[in-house]
Amino acid sequence: MLSKLLSLPTTGILERFSSHVATKKTPFYDLHMKFGGDVTDFCGYYLPIKYANSDIGIEHMNTRKKCTIFDVSHMGQFRLSGAGREEFMERLIVADVRGLSTWSTKLSVFTNYRGGISDDMMCTKCPNHLYLVVNAACKEKDWNHIQHHLDLWKQDFPALRIEDLSNARGLLAIQGPNAMKVLQRYTNVNLAEQPFMSQRHGKIAGVDCFITRCGYTGEDGFEISIPKDQCMRLGEVLTRDRDVTPAGLGSRDSLRLEAGLCLYGHEINDESTPIEGGLKWLIPKKRQEQGGFLGDDVILQQIRGERPLRFMRCGLEIKSGAPAREQTAVYDFQGLKQVGEVRSGLFAPSLGHPVAQAWMLPSHMEPGTELKVRVRGRFQNAVVREMPFVKKPFYRVPKKMAAKKCCGDD
Structure with a gap:
C-alpha cells in the first residue's frame, strides 16, 4: 500500500504548478518589476521567487522579525x-459553517466521495x-466542483448563486x-x-477592502482583497512604508513549512483524507458525530478507529x-x-537546519522516532517532531476590547 501511495507523481514546487497556458500578470506585476522581482510562472501567473538585492533567507527572516x-x-x-x-x-466542506459567528473565517477542506481532500x-x-x-492550482477544479453540486442539488437550493471575484480583485498578504x-x-x-x-470591511489608504x-x-498578519484597479496604488503606499519590504514565493514556502502548514498537491491531495493529512482538528465535534459532507463514511470510520490509516x-x-527534498525516501x-x-x-532559516514534512507509516509516526533519510545516495539521521517547527502565538484581542461587538459592512 505504501509503495502505491508514494508512487503518486510529484515534482518540485515550481514545476508542479507551472502552467501550460499563457501566463497572466497579477495586478501587482509592475510592483514586482519595480523591486527587481525574479519572476516565474506559478499557477499560470508571473510571481516573484525573490527580489533583487535580497534572497529567500533575508525575506524569510524579515517576515519573522519585521513585516513583509x-x-x-x-x-x-x-x-x-x-x-x-x-x-x-x-x-462540500468539513466545517460547521452554520455555527460560525458573522465575520468569522474558517480554514477547511473540500472532500470527495472517497474521503480525499x-x-x-x-x-x-x-x-x-x-x-x-x-488555492490557485485548484481554482478551476473548485469552481467546477461547486457548480456541479449546485446543479446536482438545485431542488434543495434553488436560490443559490456563485460568483468568481478572482479577475476583479487582487489579494495582498501583509505578514509579520x-x-x-x-x-x-x-x-x-x-x-x-x-x-x-476574522474579516472586516473597511478602507485602507481610502480604498474599500476586505481585510x-x-x-x-x-x-500575525492580514490578507487584503482589493479592487483590481486600486491594487497598484495600495501596493505602492505600503511599499513606501519604511517598515515594509516585499517577499516572494521562496520565503512563503519556507515560512509555511516551518509553521507546519500544508501545501496542496504535496502534503495533502485527492488521495489523502483529512485524518491522514493531520487535519482532524479541522472537523468540529458536531461534524465528527453527524457527518453530512462528501466522503464522511470513510473519514468518520478513520476517526472512530474502524478503518486503518494508510499513512x-x-x-x-x-x-x-x-535538506531532504520532495520524494526523498x-x-x-x-x-x-x-x-x-x-x-x-x-533548510529552515529560523532554525539553522533542514526540516521536512513526510507521509509516514503509522508504526513510525510518533514524535521522537529516530529515522534515516536517503539524500544523494547517503543516509542522514532524522527524527519525527511535532509541528509547527516554529511556533508563534495567534493574536488575541485584549480582554478589555473582547466584549465589544464586532461590526462591519457587507
Missing part, C-alpha cells in the same frame, strides 16, 4: 449568496454571503509581528479589536546534512525498510 508583503492574487476568490448557502457548503480553502461568513478563498502596527497607519478599521481568523486576519506564514503526515527534523533507523516519503523539505 506577498502578492497572493493567484488565489481564487468566490462569493456564494442566496438562501441555504451555509447548509450547501456543509455538504479536493482542496484546502478559507470560508468567511459575511452577513449576506460566504466569501471563499481557494509588525503587520498590525504598519497596516493600522492606513486603515479606519481598529485592528486591535479584530480577532485572528482578513490570517496568513500562511505562522505569523500520516508528520514533521521531520534533520539536524545536519543537506524515509527509512527506519537501521536503514533496512522504507517507512515513508518526504513531501516537502528545505
